[in-house]
Amino acid sequence: MTVRGRIAFVGLGNMGGAMIGHLVAAGYDVRGFDLSPAACEAARGVGVEVAGSLAEALEGADTLLTMLPAGLHVLSVFEEAAPRLQAGALHLDCSTIDLASARRLHELAAERGLLSVDAPVSGGTGGAKGATLTFMAGGSSDALARAQPMLERMGKRVVACGAGGAGQAAKICNNMILGISMIGVCEAFVLGERLGLTHQALFDVASTSSGQCWSLSTYCPVPGPVPTSPANDTYRPGFASALMAKDLTLSQEAARDAGAATPLGHAAHEIYERLVAAGEGGRDFSAVIEFLRRQSDNGEMGR
Numbered sequence: 680m681t682v683r684g685r686i687a688f689v690g691l692g693n694m695g696g697a698m699i700g701h702l703v704a705a706g707y708d709v710r711g712f713d714l715s716p717a718a719c720e721a722a723r724g725v726g727v728e729v730a731g732s733l734a735e736a737l738e739g740a741d742t743l744l745t746m747l748p749a750g751l752h753v754l755s756v757f758e759e760a761a762p763r764l765q766a767g768a769l770h771l772d773c774s775t776i777d778l779a780s781a782r783r784l785h786e787l788a789a790e791r792g793l794l795s796v797d798a799p800v801s802g803g804t805g806g807a808k809g810a811t812l813t814f815m816a817g818g819s820s821d822a823l824a825r826a827q828p829m830l831e832r833m834g835k836r837v838v839a840c841g842a843g844g845a846g847q848a849a850k851i852c853n854n855m856i857l858g859i860s861m862i863g864v865c866e867a868f869v870l871g872e873r874l875g876l877t878h879q880a881l882f883d884v885a886s887t888s889s890g891q892c893w894s895l896s897t898y899c900p901v902p903g904p905v906p907t908s909p910a911n912d913t914y915r916p917g918f919a920s921a922l923m924a925k926d927l928t929l930s931q932e933a934a935r936d937a938g939a940a941t942p943l944g945h946a947a948h949e950i951y952e953r954l955v956a957a958g959e960g961g962r963d964f965s966a967v968i969e970f971l972r973r974q975s976d977n978g979e980m981g982r
Contacts, residue, residue: 684741685710690774691755694800697807698773698833700725706830713844737763742769742829749925750780754783766792769825772815775799775926778847778933785843786919786959794822795843799850803918803936811835815853817845819888824918851933854926858947858964861894861923865968868901869975875910878903882918888912920967921960924951924973 688699696757712730719729730736781797788795796818806812812834830837840849871881882904899905909917927948934941
């Protein structure tokens with residue numbers, strides 16, 4: 680395949696480390712960088728060329744692709760990288776960050792004559808490994824056209840959501856739905872246990888009735904009905920509870936700024952914050968069912 684220039688891929692964690700491999704396999708000229716020696720070593724193990732510094736990763740690059748934990752990290756990398764990028768280069772950010780930072784990145788890119796796309800992902804580590812991610816993309820038509828071939832190598836669906844920042848807006852809304860729905864499914868299973876229902880019976884009814892949703896049918900929070908769900912592997916993530924708490928924080932910040940009432944989003948945020956505070960942030964977000972069981976045992980109804 681013909682490749683225009685080089686991709687500097689910054690952020691080789693669980694998601695980025697899997698995503699970059701698909702670009703390499705597709706024949707793209709990619710150089711990765713991460714501050715974590717372990718992440719760099721893992722990337723080298725799958726054939727990724729890893730740079731010793733951000734400056735080295737950017738040599739000859741006309742695309743900067745970032746997959747980082749928070750807006751402040753992306754802004755920091757961009758500020759260091761931008762002077763090394765030629766006008767017309769692309770910044771493609773696949774991180775999940777706050778909306779204000781995403782919009783600021785688009786502004787900074789425009790000021791420097793760069794194209795920019797915010798394209799957060801849905802699909803978790805499994806989707807990153809299998810190249811089945813969904814990308815929610817925001818940016819100009821020219822920027823999206825540049826980013827599309829790379830995104831299609833790393834995922835199965837790219838949804839153009841609108842102008843700069845729209846990808847992050849869509850991701851925040853989607854994950855608020857996910858956090859709320861997972862708690863609802865978990866509450867139903869806890870209630871079903873107390874009413875004498877087996878997990879399989881409740882699953883068989885709800886998964887074919889009006890209670891059906893992704894949190895139930897694909898990511899069932901109890902072992903058995905969906906063998907691939909984290910519940911069958913002691914809630915090893917998957918999508919960690921700390922990441923869900925982070926995304927719900929972003930949703931509530933956005934809701935306050937926009938003047939939107941999100942009472943269930945607010946409640947879900949509080950529950951996941953409590954889960955993280957209890958030291959369970961590293962477990963899959965579906966492990967919230969165990970938190971709800973403890974509440975039931977302690978008589979903490981409705982709290």
